Amino acid sequence: MTAPLRLDLVVCDYRVGAVFDHYDDGGSEIFDVAEAEIVAGDRSGRRLRVLVPSETAEAKAWNRPGARFEVGIDAALLDGGSTLFAGAFDPGPEA
8 A cells, every 4th residue: 555645626527327337246236427637736637537336425425516625545546547436535525
């Protein structure tokens, strides 16, 4: 694990039920997708696609286009691409 990083994000868009994941065990899960932009620091301007479990308190927190908030994340997770699960942020936004 690398050093924790604080990010200042703005939610640009939110799509309900945008991703359906089917698991090998027969289960499935639906995710909403929040598009967020980093608006401060050396990563400013970078866009993130955040997969959020549908119909959860966590979804209510992310489903606020235009909202700005600070979240924490392991900096190494940002090296793997721009799609992350909402659980990667600690703490995440509050509803």
